[in-house]
Every structure is written in C-alpha cells, then in structure tokens.
Amino acid sequence: MTRFALTVEYDGRPFMGWQRQKHGPSVQQAIEEAAATILGETVQVQAAGRTDAGVHATGMRAHLDTSRTIAPFRLMEALNARLRPAPVAILACDEVADDWHARFSCIARHYEYRIVSRRAPLTFEAGLAWRLAMSLDAAAMQEGAAHLLGRHDFTTFRSAHCQADSPLRTLDRLEVIAAGERISVFASARSFLHHQVRSMVGCLALVGQGKWHPDDMRVALEARDRTALGHNAPPDGLFFTRADYPAD
Amino acid sequence: MTRFALTVEYDGRPFMGWQRQKHGPSVQQAIEEAAATILGETVQVQAAGRTDAGVHATGMRAHLDTSRTIAPFRLMEALNARLRPAPVAILACDEVADDWHARFSCIARHYEYRIVSRRAPLTFEAGLAWRLAMSLDAAAMQEGAAHLLGRHDFTTFRSAHCQADSPLRTLDRLEVIAAGERISVFASARSFLHHQVRSMVGCLALVGQGKWHPDDMRVALEARDRTALGHNAPPDGLFFTRADYPAD
Known part of the structure; x- marks a missing residue:
C-alpha cells in the first residue's frame, strides 16, 4: 500500500x-x-x-x-x-508515510476571503468574490478583526449544523488587506468551526460599511450566541489556500 | 443628442x-x-x-x-x-463632447497578455490565460521584446485578414513581467495591426522556451513576411486594459 x-x-x-x-x-x-x-x-x-x-x-x-x-x-x-x-x-x-493523514495530521489551515467593492457586477470573478456595492473602511475592519484573535468560544460564528465537539478555537490570524477596490481577509487556525470564516467576514463587512463599530465584533463574540451574528458572507469569496503539516 | x-x-x-x-x-x-x-x-x-x-x-x-x-x-x-x-x-x-470618438480620438491602446507556466491545467483561469507546461526564461523574453520597440514595418506580426492601410506601427511598450509561475506581457501603441499582440507574444514564448534566441525577434521583424512568424498566441490570455485620449 x-x-x-x-x-x-x-x-x-x-x-x-x-x-x-x-x-x-x-x-x-x-x-x-x-x-x-x-x-x-x-x-x-x-x-x-x-x-x-x-x-x-x-x-x-x-x-x-x-x-x-x-x-x-x-x-x-x-x-x-x-x-x-x-x-x-x-x-x-x-x-x-502511511500514517500521514491530510485531515488528522494537519496542524494549521489557511483561508483567504475575497471581497470586491464596486458598483458594477463582477464579470471574470462572478462566483469567485463577494461584491459589495459600497466602499468599505478596511482599517475599521482590521480593528474589528483584532478582537477575535486568540482562543475563544466561537459559538456566535458557528453554523447550526456544525458537528464539532467544542466551540473553542484558537484564531491565529485574521488580517484585512486592501488594494484598491479589492479587500482580502486572511484567516489562519489549527481548525475552524463550520461557517466560521464566512461568519467572521460577514460581520467584518458590516464594520467596513459602518453599520457596526469595530468593538461590536467583541460584543458578538462574547454573546456566544448564533443570533448575535450580523451576517454570514456568501461562499463565493472563500478560498482554502493552504494546510500545514509537522514535516513541512 | x-x-x-x-x-x-x-x-x-x-x-x-x-x-x-x-x-x-x-x-x-x-x-x-x-x-x-x-x-x-x-x-x-x-x-x-x-x-x-x-x-x-x-x-x-x-x-x-x-x-x-x-x-x-x-x-x-x-x-x-x-x-x-x-x-x-x-x-x-x-x-x-459630440466630437469625442472612442476609436478615432484614441491616442494610445494598452494590452496585457497573461501566461501561466505550469504543468497542471488551469481551473479559475481556463480561457483567461495561456498555459504553457514548461518554464519560461522571462529575462530572455524581455531581451527579445526590446527588438520590436519603436517604429517598424510589422508585416511579420500581422494577420492575413488585417485591413489596415499600412503595416507601419510604433510600438511604445513591450514589457515582460514575471511573478512566480505568472508572466505578463504589456504592450502599448497608438494602434496595433490585427493579431499583432498575439503574434508578438507567440514569438516571445518561443524565446522563453529557448526555441528562439532573443535576436530571432529582430530577424523575424526584418523579414517583413508572415511566414517568418514563429507562433500566434491564443486569444485566451489577451486583455484590452486601457485606451488613452487627449483630454484624459
């Protein structure tokens, strides 16, 4: 074998x-x-x-x-x-090696979530990014993102269908990088809850639009309640970019 | 009106x-x-x-x-x-203004031609880039590109169906920029002949693969003969990126 x-x-x-x-x-x-x-x-x-x-x-x-x-x-x-x-x-x-397992040996997972902020519909990237028709305040989004770093109960940002035993996760990176009309949110953790990245990005988009204050990210996190979630971002913009293993 | x-x-x-x-x-x-x-x-x-x-x-x-x-x-x-x-x-x-004309007022046209050099077929960019399974020498391509800059008879790089009165064109930019497995060729001129960018890129790809010496670009140009053309790149990688007007 x-x-x-x-x-x-x-x-x-x-x-x-x-x-x-x-x-x-x-x-x-x-x-x-x-x-x-x-x-x-x-x-x-x-x-x-x-x-x-x-x-x-x-x-x-x-x-x-x-x-x-x-x-x-x-x-x-x-x-x-x-x-x-x-x-x-x-x-x-x-x-x-026979004991290398893509899922169980993995020690870190990395995602990028792509947002394009413009009026016009997407052409090349239709289905490959989340288009928001308004401009976004990336600095405010980054300030909001910082509240989620570290080890927390992420129940607020967890799908009702999530099968994980525990809602505790350690978020190692949640970084908002803007370049013109494009904003990428980079997320890294050992593992994520179901819908966690999309849920975090959906709330960060509210911050970027000024509908939420950056501190509202902390409020939502501390609520530990799915009903405190502002918005779940669509799947379109989400990319699994990398998995890390001990031997790498 | x-x-x-x-x-x-x-x-x-x-x-x-x-x-x-x-x-x-x-x-x-x-x-x-x-x-x-x-x-x-x-x-x-x-x-x-x-x-x-x-x-x-x-x-x-x-x-x-x-x-x-x-x-x-x-x-x-x-x-x-x-x-x-x-x-x-x-x-x-x-x-x-009524006398502004998208075609006749245009004083410069800019194209980008995207090449991805990798073994695996394209997924997101299928039809949006030219995939070449071998690695390319971008420095040699740039050296070859320099031979085409300026005012020349571009008959070699012109489609048989080109309807322009003259094969003379002034090429203002032909730049090869590489980033990892991606190579873009940027071309600028007041106007181009039919298939000119694709024909120039097709020959540059031969240079990148080592099948042509950079000087062969000059030899092909000076032949002023379509049969001297090495290769016509596919439409996939070609993007019209900008048009300039006097008022801009």
Missing part, C-alpha cells in the same frame, strides 16, 4: 462542495473517480478540510492509498488528464 | 468578439440591445478596439449617442442591470 499526498486547486462553482453528496457533483467524487479509473481499484480521498458548496481551493491537501505501483509524477499527470474538463487540478503529488 | 463615453469590462469567453457578427453573440450587440431597451431607440456603440473572439477587456472604452435625457450614473446602472447575466460590466459612464 502506498499513500500519496495531493495538493489540489479547484473552482467550487460547479460543485456541491468537497464532500461526496447524493444530490450533485463534488470535488471528492471527481478525484476518486479519476483515480479509480487510473489505478483500476476503488480509491478513497481524504482532504484537510471539507469546503462547502461554492467554496474554492488554491491549495487543498488530500491523500489517497493504492495497492498499485505508480510514480507520483505519473499519477499527477494522469489525474489531471482524467479530471478534465472539471475545474480541478492536481498541483503536486508526493509519496508520504 | 448626448454622447456618453463608457468604460467596459468583459470576459470574452462566450463572445465572438467585440464586433457584431451574424453567427454568434458579440459584446457590441449585448450593449447595443441593453441600451436600446433602456433608451427606447436604436443605439450604436463604437469601441476603441475591436477585440477578437475569446479576447477580454478590463478597460475598453466605447461611446454611444442618444436623443433621450438620462443621467450618466443612471444609464450605467441600467446598462449593468440589463446586461446580466452576460459577463459585461460598465465600470464608468460620462457625458462627453
């Missing part, structure tokens, strides 16, 4: 999310089917994170096991050939 | 190009139909450049005339609402 670690990029627009679903296409299914055809055996693919419908990845990590002998580069090339025309690309493929 | 200047962004993938065609959708037709519905009269839209099928724009300029009275901002908003879901957005709309 050989285990391969994959680095995967995907455009989430046509998918119901990472995870296999009965009612529509998923990234997991696309990769598993391509791998099964290439390797001639049933293949299961595990990812560092299970992104929601419409959420994208530029650097998702995943792994698969096979009883066949194949060079990592050949597997990558074959997967990319088979995955076409689905917007899923394998950027890297490496043989790893 | 009021003349409005428009700044237009469009994703060229679903279009046969800027100009109206009998056999498929065009950006011109999309805007003319939207404007006709809003203004209740036939409208003609003229652009700074007539991009080919599959070519994009982030800052095309165009103009239209109307006998109706409408505020520029309202016209822009109405056009954007009508244009949906076509990937065409009006970024700016201004009233201009």
Whole structure:
C-alpha cells in the first residue's frame, strides 16, 4: 500500500462542495473517480478540510492509498488528464508515510476571503468574490478583526449544523488587506468551526460599511450566541489556500 | 443628442468578439440591445478596439449617442442591470463632447497578455490565460521584446485578414513581467495591426522556451513576411486594459 499526498486547486462553482453528496457533483467524487479509473481499484480521498458548496481551493491537501505501483509524477499527470474538463487540478503529488493523514495530521489551515467593492457586477470573478456595492473602511475592519484573535468560544460564528465537539478555537490570524477596490481577509487556525470564516467576514463587512463599530465584533463574540451574528458572507469569496503539516 | 463615453469590462469567453457578427453573440450587440431597451431607440456603440473572439477587456472604452435625457450614473446602472447575466460590466459612464470618438480620438491602446507556466491545467483561469507546461526564461523574453520597440514595418506580426492601410506601427511598450509561475506581457501603441499582440507574444514564448534566441525577434521583424512568424498566441490570455485620449 502506498499513500500519496495531493495538493489540489479547484473552482467550487460547479460543485456541491468537497464532500461526496447524493444530490450533485463534488470535488471528492471527481478525484476518486479519476483515480479509480487510473489505478483500476476503488480509491478513497481524504482532504484537510471539507469546503462547502461554492467554496474554492488554491491549495487543498488530500491523500489517497493504492495497492498499485505508480510514480507520483505519473499519477499527477494522469489525474489531471482524467479530471478534465472539471475545474480541478492536481498541483503536486508526493509519496508520504502511511500514517500521514491530510485531515488528522494537519496542524494549521489557511483561508483567504475575497471581497470586491464596486458598483458594477463582477464579470471574470462572478462566483469567485463577494461584491459589495459600497466602499468599505478596511482599517475599521482590521480593528474589528483584532478582537477575535486568540482562543475563544466561537459559538456566535458557528453554523447550526456544525458537528464539532467544542466551540473553542484558537484564531491565529485574521488580517484585512486592501488594494484598491479589492479587500482580502486572511484567516489562519489549527481548525475552524463550520461557517466560521464566512461568519467572521460577514460581520467584518458590516464594520467596513459602518453599520457596526469595530468593538461590536467583541460584543458578538462574547454573546456566544448564533443570533448575535450580523451576517454570514456568501461562499463565493472563500478560498482554502493552504494546510500545514509537522514535516513541512 | 448626448454622447456618453463608457468604460467596459468583459470576459470574452462566450463572445465572438467585440464586433457584431451574424453567427454568434458579440459584446457590441449585448450593449447595443441593453441600451436600446433602456433608451427606447436604436443605439450604436463604437469601441476603441475591436477585440477578437475569446479576447477580454478590463478597460475598453466605447461611446454611444442618444436623443433621450438620462443621467450618466443612471444609464450605467441600467446598462449593468440589463446586461446580466452576460459577463459585461460598465465600470464608468460620462457625458462627453459630440466630437469625442472612442476609436478615432484614441491616442494610445494598452494590452496585457497573461501566461501561466505550469504543468497542471488551469481551473479559475481556463480561457483567461495561456498555459504553457514548461518554464519560461522571462529575462530572455524581455531581451527579445526590446527588438520590436519603436517604429517598424510589422508585416511579420500581422494577420492575413488585417485591413489596415499600412503595416507601419510604433510600438511604445513591450514589457515582460514575471511573478512566480505568472508572466505578463504589456504592450502599448497608438494602434496595433490585427493579431499583432498575439503574434508578438507567440514569438516571445518561443524565446522563453529557448526555441528562439532573443535576436530571432529582430530577424523575424526584418523579414517583413508572415511566414517568418514563429507562433500566434491564443486569444485566451489577451486583455484590452486601457485606451488613452487627449483630454484624459
């Protein structure tokens, strides 16, 4: 048995999310089917994170096991050939130890949330960013973001469907970077609750619009109550950008 | 009669190009139909450049005339609402003098050609960049590009269907800028011949791959012969980014 670690990029627009679903296409299914055809055996693919419908990845990590002998580069090339025309690309493929696990070995996850602040509808980035028709105060957003750093009970920023045992998470980075009409929010943590990044960004957008004071982020956090959530940002702007592992 | 200047962004993938065609959708037709519905009269839209099928724009300029009275901002908003879901957005709309002409008043045109150098197929940028599976020597490309600057007979880099009276053009900028796996070629001139940017980029890519020496760009130019052309780059990576006017 050989285990391969994959680095995967995907455009989430046509998918119901990472995870296999009965009612529509998923990234997991696309990769598993391509791998099964290439390797001639049933293949299961595990990812560092299970992104929601419409959420994208530029650097998702995943792994698969096979009883066949194949060079990592050949597997990558074959997967990319088979995955076409689905917007899923394998950027890297490496043989790893049997106990390396894309999800359980992962020690940090990184997301970028892209906002475009302009009147006109998006063309190239329709479905790839959250357009807000008003201008945003990025400095106020950054001030609000700082309140969420560290270890907290993130119940306010957690989906009702979240299956995590605990609402406690340690947020290591929540940074707002503006460049012209574009604002990116970068979030890093060992792990996130379901909808946590989108919920935090939705509230930061209220701060950026002046509807919330930066301190309202702290008030919302301390409420530990989903009804204190201001807004959940749409999946469009969310990108899983990187997963870290001890050996990296 | 009021003349409005428009700044237009469009994703060229679903279009046969800027100009109206009998056999498929065009950006011109999309805007003319939207404007006709809003203004209740036939409208003609003229652009700074007539991009080919599959070519994009982030800052095309165009103009239209109307006998109706409408505020520029309202016209822009109405056009954007009508244009949906076509990937065409009006970024700016201004009233201009009757003798301002998007095409004939234009004194400089600017293009960016995007190349992504990587093994994996493109996902987000499929149709929005030219993917080359090998790495490119950007410094050699820049050295080759320098040979084309200035006033020359660009017959080698001109489509057989080019309708310009003269093959003489003055190339003001041809710059190769690399950032990781991404290479952009920026081209500026008062005007370009048909396929000139794509033809120049196609040859620069040969230089980047080591198949041509940088000096071969000069050899190709001096041949003044279309058969000396090394390669015509695909439309995918080409973006019309800006048009300049005396009043700007």
